[in-house]
Each structure stands twice: as C-alpha cells, then as structure tokens.
Amino acid sequence: MKTLIIAEKPDMGRNIAAAIEPRAKNNRTYLEGEQYIITWAIGHLVGLAEPDAYDDKYKKWSLSHLPIIPDAFKLIANRKTKDQLTVIKSLAKRCGKLINACDAGREGQYIFSLIQRYLKLTQPVQRLWISDLTAETIQRGFRELKDGAEYDNLTKAASARSEADWLIGMNGSRAFTTRHNVLLSVGRVQTPVLALVYDRQKEIEAFNSLTYYVLEAQFETELITYRGIWQGERLQDAERAGKLAEKVQGKPGTVVSYEVKDVKEYPFKLYDLTLLQREANAKLGFPAKKTLDLAQSLYEKHKVITYPRTNSNFVTEQNIPEMHAALSSLAGTAYGEWVKGANRGLVHKGNKYICNSAKVEDHHAILPTKRKASGLSQDESKLYDMVVRRFLSQFYPAAQYKSHTAMTEVEGELFKTSLKQLIEPGWKAIYADQQDKSKPRGKKGEQEDEEELEISESFALRENELVTCKEAAVKEKETQPPKAYTEGTLLKAMESAGKNIEDEDLKDAMKDSGLGTPATRAATIERLKKVGYIGMQGKKILLTSKGRTAIELIRSAGVELLTSPEMTGMWERRLNEIARGSASDEQFMTNVKKFATMIVEKVSRQQRANIAAFQQPEKPARGKSEVRSKKSAGSVSGGAVAGKAAASGDGKPAVVAACPRLGCGGSIFMGKKGYGCSHYREGCTFVIWKEAFGRQLTDLQVKALIEKGKTAKLKLIQPDGSAVQGRLLLRSAESGALQIEV
Numbered sequence: 001m002k003t004l005i006i007a008e009k010p011d012m013g014r015n016i017a018a019a020i021e022p023r024a025k026n027n028r029t030y031l032e033g034e035q036y037i038i039t040w041a042i043g044h045l046v047g048l049a050e051p052d053a054y055d056d057k058y059k060k061w062s063l064s065h066l067p068i069i070p071d072a073f074k075l076i077a078n079r080k081t082k083d084q085l086t087v088i089k090s091l092a093k094r095c096g097k098l099i100n101a102c103d104a105g106r107e108g109q110y111i112f113s114l115i116q117r118y119l120k121l122t123q124p125v126q127r128l129w130i131s132d133l134t135a136e137t138i139q140r141g142f143r144e145l146k147d148g149a150e151y152d153n154l155t156k157a158a159s160a161r162s163e164a165d166w167l168i169g170m171n172g173s174r175a176f177t178t179r180h181n182v183l184l185s186v187g188r189v190q191t192p193v194l195a196l197v198y199d200r201q202k203e204i205e206a207f208n209s210l211t212y213y214v215l216e217a218q219f220e221t222e223l224i225t226y227r228g229i230w231q232g233e234r235l236q237d238a239e240r241a242g243k244l245a246e247k248v249q250g251k252p253g254t255v256v257s258y259e260v261k262d263v264k265e266y267p268f269k270l271y272d273l274t275l276l277q278r279e280a281n282a283k284l285g286f287p288a289k290k291t292l293d294l295a296q297s298l299y300e301k302h303k304v305i306t307y308p309r310t311n312s313n314f315v316t317e318q319n320i321p322e323m324h325a326a327l328s329s330l331a332g333t334a335y336g337e338w339v340k341g342a343n344r345g346l347v348h349k350g351n352k353y354i355c356n357s358a359k360v361e362d363h364h365a366i367l368p369t370k371r372k373a374s375g376l377s378q379d380e381s382k383l384y385d386m387v388v389r390r391f392l393s394q395f396y397p398a399a400q401y402k403s404h405t406a407m408t409e410v411e412g413e414l415f416k417t418s419l420k421q422l423i424e425p426g427w428k429a430i431y432a433d434q435q436d437k438s439k440p441r442g443k444k445g446e447q448e449d450e451e452e453l454e455i456s457e458s459f460a461l462r463e464n465e466l467v468t469c470k471e472a473a474v475k476e477k478e479t480q481p482p483k484a485y486t487e488g489t490l491l492k493a494m495e496s497a498g499k500n501i502e503d504e505d506l507k508d509a510m511k512d513s514g515l516g517t518p519a520t521r522a523a524t525i526e527r528l529k530k531v532g533y534i535g536m537q538g539k540k541i542l543l544t545s546k547g548r549t550a551i552e553l554i555r556s557a558g559v560e561l562l563t564s565p566e567m568t569g570m571w572e573r574r575l576n577e578i579a580r581g582s583a584s585d586e587q588f589m590t591n592v593k594k595f596a597t598m599i600v601e602k603v604s605r606q607q608r609a610n611i612a613a614f615q616q617p618e619k620p621a622r623g624k625s626e627v628r629s630k631k632s633a634g635s636v637s638g639g640a641v642a643g644k645a646a647a648s649g650d651g652k653p654a655v656v657a658a659c660p661r662l663g664c665g666g667s668i669f670m671g672k673k674g675y676g677c678s679h680y681r682e683g684c685t686f687v688i689w690k691e692a693f694g695r696q697l698t699d700l701q702v703k704a705l706i707e708k709g710k711t712a713k714l715k716l717i718q719p720d721g722s723a724v725q726g727r728l729l730l731r732s733a734e735s736g737a738l739q740i741e742v
Contacts, residue, residue: 001094001095001096001097002035002036002037002094002095002096003036003037003095003096003097003098003099004037004039004088004091004092004094004095004097004098004099004123005036005037005038005039005099005101006039006040006088006098006099006101006102006112006115007038007039007040007101007102008040008041008043008101008102008103008108008111009040009041009042009300010042011300011301012040012101012103012133012300013030013038013039013040013101014031014038015133015135015300015303016038016101016128016138017031017033017036017038018135019135019138019139019142020033020036020138020139020142021034021035021036021038024036024038029083029084029087030087030091036099037091037094038101039084039087039088039091040084041084041088041102041111041115042084043081043111044078044111044114045077045078045081045082045084045085045088045111045114045115045118046075046076046077046078046085046117046118047075047076047078047114048073048074048075048076048162048163048166049073049074049075050076051170053074053076054068054070054074061174061177061178062178063174063175063178063179063600063604065174066171066174066175066600066604067167067171067593067596067599067600068170068171068174069167069171069593069597073163073166075117075118077118085115085118085119088115088119089119092119092121092123095123096123097123097124097125097126098116098121098123098124098125098126098148099125099126099127099128099145100112100125100126100127100148100151101128103309104128104129104131104307104362104363105307105309105362105363105519106154106157106158106161106362106517106519107309107519109151109154109155109158110155110158110159110162113155113158113159124148125147125148125149126145126146126147126148127145127146127147127148127150128141128142128145129141129146130307131306131307131363131364132299132303132305132306132307132369133299133300133303134303134369134370134371136370153578153581154579156578156579156585157576157578157579157585158579159585160578160585160588160589161575163589163592164188164571164588164589164592165188165189167592167593167596168186168187168188168562168592168595168596169185169186169188171596171597171599171600172186172596172599173185173186173187175600175603176550176553176554176557176603179603179604179606179608180553180608180609180614181608182546182609182611182614183531184553185527185531185533186550186554186562186599187524187527189515189516189520189524189568190524190527190528191551191554191562191563192497192515192563192564192565192567192568193490193494193515193516193524193525193528193565194528194533194534194547194550194551194563195551195563195564195565196485196490196493196565197485197490197528197541197543197547198543198547198548198551198563200482200484200485201484201542201543201548203481203482204481204482204484204698205699207481207482207698208700209478209479209480209481209712210236210478210479211236211478211712211713212234212235212236212477212478212479213235213236213238213241213474213475213476213477214229214230214235214474214475214477215229215230215235215241215244215245215472215473215474215475216228216229216472216473216474216475217230217248217408217410217469217471217472217473218469218470218471218472219253219408219415219417219467219468219469219470220467220468220470221461221465221466221467224459224460224461225470226406226417226459226461227417227453228406228408228415228416228417229415229416229417230244230413230414231407231414231415231416232413232414238476241474242474244413244472244474245472245473245474246472247411248410248411248413248469248472249469249472250468250469250470251411251468251469252410252466252467252468253409253410253411253415253466253467253468253469254408254409254410254464254465254466255406255407255408255461255462255463255464255465255467256407256408256409256414256463256464257406257407257463258406258407258461258462258463259404259405259406260402260403261402261403261405262400262401262403263400263401263403264398264399264400264401265398265399265401265426265428266353266398266427267390267393267394267396267398267427268390268393269314269353269365270313270315270365270366270367270390270391270394271313271365271366271386271387271390272310272311272312272365272366272518273292273295273308273309273310273311273366273518273519274311274491274492274494274495274518275313276291276295276308276383276386276387277291277487277488277491277521277522278488278489278491278492279386279488280382280383280386280488281486281487281491281539282486282488284379284382284383284386285539286379286383287525288487288488288491288521288522288525289522289523289525289526290379291383291522292308292309292519292522294379294380294383295308295366295383296308297380298376298380298383298384298387302371302373302374302375302376302380303369303371304368304369304371304372304373304376304384305366305367305368305369305384305387306363306366306367306368306369307363307366308366309363309517309518309519310362310363310364310365310518311362311363311517311518312359312360312361312363312364312365313359314354314355314359314360314364314365315354315355315356315360315364315365315367316355316357316360316364317349317357319355319367320347320348320349320355322367322370323347323367323391324344325370326367326368326369326370326391327339327344327347327392327395328370329368329369329370329371329372330368330392333372333373335388335392338392338429338430339392341396342392342395342396343395343396343397344395346394346395346397347394354394366387367387367391368387368391389430389431392430393427393430393431394427396426396427396429396430397426397427398426398427399422399424399426399427399428400422400423400424400426401420401421401423401454402420402421402423402459403418403419403420403421403452404417404418404419404420404421404459404461405417405418406461408467410469418452418453419452419453419454419455419459420452420453420454420455421454421455421456421457421459422454422455422456476713476725478712478713478714478715484540484541485540485541486539486540486541487525487541488539490525490541491521491525493565494514494515494516494521494524494565495514495515495521496514497514497515497565497566497568497569497572499566514569514572515565515568515569515572517572525541531546532544532546532547533546533547533550534547545614549609549613549614551563553606556606557602557603557606558602559598559599559602562599571588575588655667655668655669656669656670656675656702656703656706657706657707658706659679659684659686660686660706660730660733661677661684661686661733661734662733662734664677664684664686665679666679666680666682668686668688668702670690670699670702673689673690674687674688674689674690674736675687675697675702675736685734685735686733686734686735686736687735687736688702688705688706688730688736688738689736692728692738693716693717693718693728693738693740694715694716694717694723695714695715695716695717695728701714701728705728705730705738706730709729709730710727710741711727711728712727713725713726713727714726714727714728716728716740718740724742725742726740726741726742727741728740728741729741
C-alpha cells in the first residue's frame with residue numbers, strides 16, 4: 001500500500017511532491033506518485049465544537065447555564081473546507097501509513113492530530129520535521145523521518161492549549177456578556193494583553209510633566225572643541241540655571257579627569273519571529289500580522305528563508321554548513337560586495353553567540369536559504385533584506401570604538417563629556433546605507449543628554465589640560481510620560497509577560513513564559529482590534545472605551561488573575577513543560593476548569609454595568625479652530641478612543657472641566673476626535689481637538705487650557721513644520737481655537 005502524506009497547505013504539498021515524487025500526477029486536491037500520495041489540510045479542517053453541540057440549551061446565552069465544562073471535547077469539521085476532509089478520508093483508506101508533514105511546531109502538530117482524531121485514522125504515523133522547503137531539506141527530512149509517537153507530548157500540549165482557550169473564552173465571554181448585556185470577548189491570552197495596554201494608558205493619564213533645565217557648555221582647547229553637560233542635582237529653577245551659565249561663560253577651566261576605553265559592539269542576534277516583527281514595525285511600520293504573512297510567503301511561496309514561526313535566535317551545529325552555503329549563494333546578488341568582505345571563520349560551531357543547540361527547541365533562527373530571491377513584492381523584498389543583512393552581519397567582526405569620558409571643571413562646576421569614537425565599523429558596514437538603523441535604540445527624553453555622542457573624527461584630551469568655556473547655554477526640557485504601545489513594543493511586552501527586561505539571558509529564560517507564542521501573538525493583536533478593544537493612530541495603539549471598561553469590570557469582579565500577564569505567562573510555561581514531557585496535561589486542565597468555574601461564580605455576583613460605560617460619547621459639534629489638520633481630523637481606526645471619558649464610576653463620561661463659553665453652563669468631556677461640550681446639541685460649538693500643533697493633548701493639558709488659559713512649555717510643531725518649545729494658549733473661549741506662545 002502507498003503512504004499518505006498530509007501537508008498543512010497546498011503549496012507545501014506541491015513542494016514535497018516536487019522533491020520526492022517529481023512525476024506525481026496532479027489530481028487537483030492531491031498528487032499521486034508510485035510510492036506516495038500527497039494531499040493537504042488547508043489550515044484547520046477540524047476544530048472544537050461550539051457549546052450547542054453538547055446541549056441545545058446552550059444556543060441561548062444564559063448565566064444560569066454556566067459553567068460549560070465538557071467531559072470530553074467534541075470535534076466538528078470546518079464547513080468551508082469539508083470537501084478536502086472527505087478527500088483525505090478517501091485517500092487514507094488506500095494507504096497503510098501516514099506522514100505528518102504539517103508545519104513543524106505545536107500548531108502544525110495539532111492540525112494533523114485533529115484530522116487523525118476526527119477521521120479515526122489508525123495507520124502508523126511518521127513525522128516530517130523540517131525548517132525550510134528547499135528540495136535538499138525536504139529530501140533530507142524524508143531520509144530522517146521520526147516516529148510519530150515521539151511527538152505525543154507536543155500533541156498533548158497543543159490540545160491542552162486549545163481546550164484551555166475554549167474553556168476560558170466560552171465561559172468568560174458568556175458570563176461577562178450576559179451579566180452586562182454587552183458583547184464582551186474574554187480570552188486566556190487576549191485579556192492579559194489588553195490589560196497591558198490599559199495599564200500603560202493609565203500611566204500616561206496619571207503622568208504629570210515637570211519642567212527642568214540642562215546646562216550645556218562648549219569647551220575649546222588649542223586643537224578641538226567639545227561639549228560637556230553640567231553635573232549636579234536636576235535643575236528645576238530657571239533662574240539658578242541661568243546664573244550657573246553666567247558663572248562659567250568665557251571662563252578658563254581644567255580637564256580634571258580623562259579616560260579612554262576600547263569598546264566592542266557585536267552584531268545583533270539572528271531573528272526569531274517576534275524580534276523580526278518588532279523591528280519591522282519600528283523600521284518599516286509593518287503591523288505584526290503583515291510581517292508574519294510576508295515571512296510565510298518568503299518561506300512557502302519563494303522558499304528564500306527558513307521556517308519563520310520560531311522563538312529561537314540561535315542555530316544548531318548542523319546549521320553551520322547551511323549558513324556557509326547560503327552565504328555562497330548570495331554571491332552575484334545585490335549583496336555580493338558584502339559576501340566578498342565576509343569572514344567565514346567567524347561562523348563556526350564554537351561561536352556560542354550564534355550556535356547554541358541548548359537554545360533551539362523546535363526551530364532555529366530565521367536564515368536565508370540557498371535559493372536566490374526573485375519575483376518578490378516590494379514589501380517582501382524589504383523584509384527579506386532585513387533577514388539577509390542580519391545573517392550577513394554574523395560573518396563580520398565587532399565594531400570597534402574608543403569610549404572617551406572626561407570631566408571638566410570651571411569655576412568649581414563640573415561638566416561631563418561622553419564620546420564614542422568609531423575606529424572600525426566591522427558589521428555596521430552592512431548598515432552604513434541605512435544610517436542609524438543599525439544602532440540599538442537607546443533611551444530618550446530626559447536621559448538623552450547623558451548618552452554618548454558618536455563621532456568618527458579623532459578626539460584626545462589630556463588630564464590637567466587647560467580649556468576655555470566658549471559658550472554656556474540653558475536648555476528647557478520636560479519629563480516625558482511613558483509612550484503608548486506600538487505593535488512592536490507590545491510584542492516585546494508579550495514576549496516577557498509584561499516585564500521590562502533588558503538582560504539578554506533573562507529574556508531567553510522568559511521566552512517559555514510569555515503571552516502566547518510567536519505564531520499567535522499577531523493574531524491576538526488583530527483580535528483585540530476586531531472586537532473593538534483597541535484602535536490604531538499611526539503606529540500607536542490606543543485603548544477604546546469598550547476595552548477600558550472590559551478590564552475594569554474583570555478586575556472589579558474579583559477575577560483579576562484573568563488580566564495578569566504573569567499568570568498567563570506561567571500557563572504558557574506549563575504548556576511548554578507538557579510538550580517536553582515534564583508536566584501533566586491532565587493536572588493543567590483540572591486547574592483551568594477550576595478557574596473557569598470561579599470566573600462564572602464571581603461574575604454572577606457582580607453589579608451590572610451602566611451601558612454608557614462601553615460607549616464613546618457622541619462627537620461634539622465642530623467649531624472653528626486654527627489647529628485642525630488632516631491628521632487631527634482623521635478618526636482612530638479600530639474603534640473610538642477613550643481617555644478618562646469612560647472612567648467615571650456611574651458610567652457617565654468623566655468631566656474634564658466646565659465649558660468656558662460665556663453663559664453655556666455645559667461640561668467638557670473627551671470625544672472621538674476632541675474635547676467638546678455636553679451642550680453641543682443646544683448649539684455650543686466649543687471644541688479643542690486632541691492633536692494640536694503636532695502634540696497629542698492629555699486631559700490635564702486641556703484642563704489647564706480651559707482653567708488657566710495656557711499649558712506648561714511643550715515641544716510643538718509650528719504651521720511651517722519647524723519644531724519649537726512653547727506654550728499652547730486658548731485664543732478663543734468661544735470656539736476653542738488655540739495658538740502658540742514661544
């Protein structure tokens with residue numbers, strides 16, 4: 001009898017057939033050769049059944065019917081792809097053995113397992129486990145087929161993940177929805193991710209900006225000039241800062257200390273999927289889902305990169321020869337000059353920064369394959385370029401710098417100078433045409449003056465060298481609130497379960513306990529958009545009133561663990577332990593069932609929320625304003641954005657201030673695009689748009705404009721596009737028009 005190969009998608013099936021059965025006959029839904037029949041799943045052909053498959057009473061959502069906890073989960077065929085399932089069933093009857101050729105990961109394992117269970121297939125199974133779809137890799141994979149039983153623990157983990165999501169999602173969503181009469185989606189992963197966005201939004205709203213001053217001096221020796229920053233406690237008094245500037249201006253000084261160190265910067269790690277998504281969002285503005293889709297296309301359709309849904313930044317020893325072969329294949333392409341300059345001796349089995357089998361589980365880091373890229377779309381080319389440059393950088397030496405640190409004293413005042421002088425660019429030569437894109441992203445805001453300034457020209461001082469302070473200038477600055485999440489920074493937070501981790505080793509340790517997996521994180525973000533919990537404003541993720549109220553209801557119900565990133569991270573780690581055979585899937589599911597029951601019990605005792613808490617206040621009537629622009633006039637995609645407008649205890653929009661329009665008597669609250677008056681139906685046209693002169697206004701800033709007529713000094717963009725430090729003034733209490741005071 002023949003062997004039936006089940007791939008995850010048609011393209012994968014055809015690639016496999018081309019590699020092992022090149023003369024196979026194409027029968028549209030499968031290919032048949034002398035030894036193998038190759039067919040495919042088209043993604044999920046089978047899924048977990050809805051509650052009404054267990055009892056008709058579940059067709060109606062009712063709190064009294066909860067919790068829903070099946071003794072055994074029923075399976076149901078996907079109606080859209082049922083015909084393909086029938087094809088597999090028919091083909092399996094003709095075959096004595098099965099090969100699982102679905103994606104080599106937890107999800108691919110689960111897709112095959114569901115088909116096997118639903119169709120009650122009893123043939124022995126072998127597993128094809130490969131990381132790219134080139135003919136050589138497929139052929140090697142078939143020579144090294146594994147016994148399907150070796151992946152039983154992975155199947156258990158995949159099933160436990162899916163069933164846990166069903167229990168929490170079905171019971172949580174039905175409980176909150178029926179209790180509050182608003183469709184509320186709850187999920188094991190999506191709810192903690194939403195909580196991250198909520199908590200960041202609350203931090204931003206609670207932030208009070210403080211003005212401070214930085215004293216910067218320019219020093220001159222016989223040969224060079226350089227900058228120094230005054231050292232002392234933070235200057236919050238403008239008068240004192242000015243007097244210090246006067247004190248040192250034009251005065252002689254001395255270099256009291258000077259130190260030079262040799263510093264090396266090594267190439268960044270190879271990409272895993274989450275890191276690729278983060279950097280593609282930051283550099284190219286790609287949403288996480290778009291990056292995943294492009295990477296899948298580069299892998300499946302073009303076969304120019306290896307399997308992208310990986311959580312590893314490392315390779316194994318067997319990948320080292322493949323890396324060298326891929327490097328050779330890039331000769332004669334647009335990357336040819338960098339291939340010529342590559343040092344092959346740097347990529348070897350002993351280089352633990354690249355090759356570390358202990359940090360590779362299912363799949364190694366994303367690499368280019370030996371296949372030359374052609375026919376790529378513009379966006380595919382951009383993502384491929386990121387992968388190739390990161391790969392090439394591993395064959396280049398560290399960038400070498402001299403780090404200069406000097407302390408200069410003038411009139412008893414100390415000034416610090418930090419410079420980083422580039423000596424050899426090393427791997428950074430690969431990014432020279434991208435300017436600063438090769439640089440790690442440092443902290444900005446009030447700490448930017450303490451960072452090293454990078455220079456390429458020579459620099460040298462001597463201890464006790466005499467200098468002159470040619471200029472001393474005071475710069476006014478403001479402390480900055482936490483930044484709203486982008487998809488890139490949210491992915492980073494998901495990877496570490498909300499913990500801000502900079503240490504690389506700790507980051508690796510947290511990969512087993514993050515929120516979701518590399519393959520599912522983009523879908524989680526898309527789900528939050530779809531249900532109206534978050535919206536997008538450019539790259540920024542903003543919370544909607546519905547999202548805000550959902551988190552507040554969940555926490556007030558006493559099931560705050562459902563919003564806990566750490567808790568969900570622990571669950572994800574346990575699933576990984578199940579996959580490795582070091583934890584019990586039965587015990588995990590017992591705990592999940594208890595948690596689902598507790599959610600229902602807590603929600604059933606919760607006071608019903610006011611429906612207004614979920615809704616964005618109606619858009620205020622438009623008034624004439626000098627600050628309207630295309631950007632400020634546009635709405636936020638994915639749902640209305642709520643600030644404090646939805647946070648009041650009675651469900652009514654929170655009042656920011658009383659309307660300043662003479663005789664109006666209304667209240668100002670935040671609407672979809674701006675802050676408007678509650679009496680807009682009576683004809684009040686007062687409105688302050690959320691974005692003014694390049695600035696996204698906060699509730700506190702709007703309150704200051706209305707009550708004091710002006711804000712503190714802010715970084716603003718003038719109509720001509722130039723940046724300026726100035727205050728916003730309320731020019732008209734009648735319309736809400738603003739202007740800048742420099």
